[in-house]
Amino acid sequence: MSGKPARARYTEERGEGAPADDRGVARRLFAILDAFTTPTLASSLSLTAIADRAGLPLSTTHRMVAEWVSWGGLTRQDDGRYSLGMRLWEVGVQTPTARNLRTIALPYLEDLYESSREHVHLAVLDGLDALYLEKLSGHHAVRVISRVGGRLPLHSTGVGLVLLAYAPNDLIDAYLSGSLDKYLPGTVTSPEELRRRLAGIRTEGVAVMSEEMTAGSSSLAAPIRDRTGRVVAAVSIVTRTSPFAPHKPDPAHEQAVRAAAHGVSRALGYRRSDS
């Protein structure tokens, strides 16, 4: 590769001054962690499975896993398999966005949950996905597929449509030019129809979905704004679809979702110009 004598390369590439090598180790360490969430979430994995998912030799995997275990990012279970460790959770929950938004929003989400007794979701835009920051659920709420830390598409969820509606135009263009999966017969996947829908959400300040992601469930979502007026999150309730009026939201639910979104926005410092 290089014409330099071995000793010169050696001196450059090890210890504090070795950028290329650092990068390799860092990438391998991250690949180990990613193995637990990609391609599917795994609550525990054998060493072989980690190596397989990370695309690394078993010996390298063994060493990298040992480093994560010594820090607390992975835990070795009694059965010899590994799982994500509490240290990772402990650091992860300190992420400012997650921590601040969640802390500020939680009392309002609780009020919304109490008044509706339905799933209450809080999500933010992350890349081209809706990332679920919080989910409150009763013992008997309708079954849905969202989970805290999980990602769902923007065009087929209530919070997703709200986040997309208020996103920058280049992000909307990028999203709508990508592949738009049809999860149920009712999922809207036409870019033109979605653009009209996004415009409607911006006018109404609320997104109404029915039977587009999960059969039997409907969603009502509203935007949360920060001090500068920028939409930073969306809140929704997900309810069982009414067999009598599947596309007509319950006015009390709509009122409650709007109130929760306004409450969180006010708590974030937002003052509406019209109020």
Add this chain to the structure above:
Amino acid sequence: MSGKPARARYTEERGEGAPADDRGVARRLFAILDAFTTPTLASSLSLTAIADRAGLPLSTTHRMVAEWVSWGGLTRQDDGRYSLGMRLWEVGVQTPTARNLRTIALPYLEDLYESSREHVHLAVLDGLDALYLEKLSGHHAVRVISRVGGRLPLHSTGVGLVLLAYAPNDLIDAYLSGSLDKYLPGTVTSPEELRRRLAGIRTEGVAVMSEEMTAGSSSLAAPIRDRTGRVVAAVSIVTRTSPFAPHKPDPAHEQAVRAAAHGVSRALGYRRSDS
């Protein structure tokens, strides 16, 4: 250090087969992350502050931070400072203990919050600390110092005393032989008195604290057991201390905390022998 020629050391120490070097890089990467939580939680840090807290040269810090940013574990803010990134949160919330326990417990915690309108805490034993997994708070609940992902001592918090009471004897011995801080005049710090207190908690199945960690607040905590009967967590409510009966818990609160702990335990598969 070693008598081997440079080339031999070079071959051993770089690339896939370089355990010692991998370890150094891993330790430096983790030191970068730890800088955000130690000695105090920092929501953002400059590169210099990270280097300072991590005890690393600026150039090394620069490279390691770049690796974290490329993975999403750190985010570079508009002002040039760095904060913990959403990818870390996303992976962290998938930690099985936090995820499963929290998911199962949340509906019961919500019921407890609704019936009491006070702070509701869920904590697990981690090392010799109470680690707070969840906290539900109303808009107007009494001010306390706990936070999700935060740690508090075992001898001066309700959840901590419960976790300590049911911990293995060697852990109790280790904890009581360490230094026991006196946060308020009422904090019990005598190992003998604490042992009597732990025995009382095991008999009563509930811990009652008043004015031992935060002035003006009292706590009621109960153990959560898993399928095998082992205590895996504690739930509490933290209330304003009554000026009339500071050491006498509200019977309705005590009943509600016990019911929540039993509910979560049952959901985890626990069946009491006497029921």
